[in-house]
Amino acid sequence: EVQLVQSGAEVKKPGESLRISCKGSGYSFTSYWISWVRQMPGKGLEWMGRIDPSDSYTNYSPSFQGHVTISADKSISTAYLQWSSLKASDTAMYYCARSVAVAGHFDIWGQGTMVTVSS
């Protein structure tokens, strides 16, 4: 079965760092891009950026450039989303999703990782 499995929910304090993960299985991990999508409570979907796991090339939405880092370890078929200093406004559900090409649609989604940032 083709799937993306994300790491579990996180509760952090402002200023802390965090890395969440997304593990692909059932397909060739390096043949698809992995994107990250944010959904703030009660709000819509926002594309954050993506990575080509074959060479770790990334591109980011201007809204998220410099605020998060996307990386991947193709040896373990896992992509990551990382923050160096969390803010309360980072509280959201984060989804990873795969696409076959740069302009492609998202055919497989992870189950989501809820990140809560609160003092």
Added chain:
Amino acid sequence: QSALTQPASVSGSPGQSITISCTGTSSDVGGYNYVSWYQQHPGKAPKLMIYDVSNRPSGVSNRFSGSKSGNTASLTISGLQAEDEADYYCSSYTSSSTGVVFGGGTKLTVL
């Protein structure tokens, strides 16, 4: 980059048809045939319903169809069923960031 524009809500009775619009610019919806539609039920991950404007993935009901005219794409759901009640999002490739932009989402209520 600005989000694509969708109506906040639409509604219809079982058996009826509804259409959700998604308006962008020539840098996204109007410039490329890379419009997708996603269905999201509460507490669930989004699900791909339409890709490349009008293509349905395997397993998606043929009651769902997509189209595009100029800078506006549309999702039509015919023969509405209670299970169709959900949030729907459009997305498009955008040349402004060589990335993806989503619409604000539309809540579909089946009366």
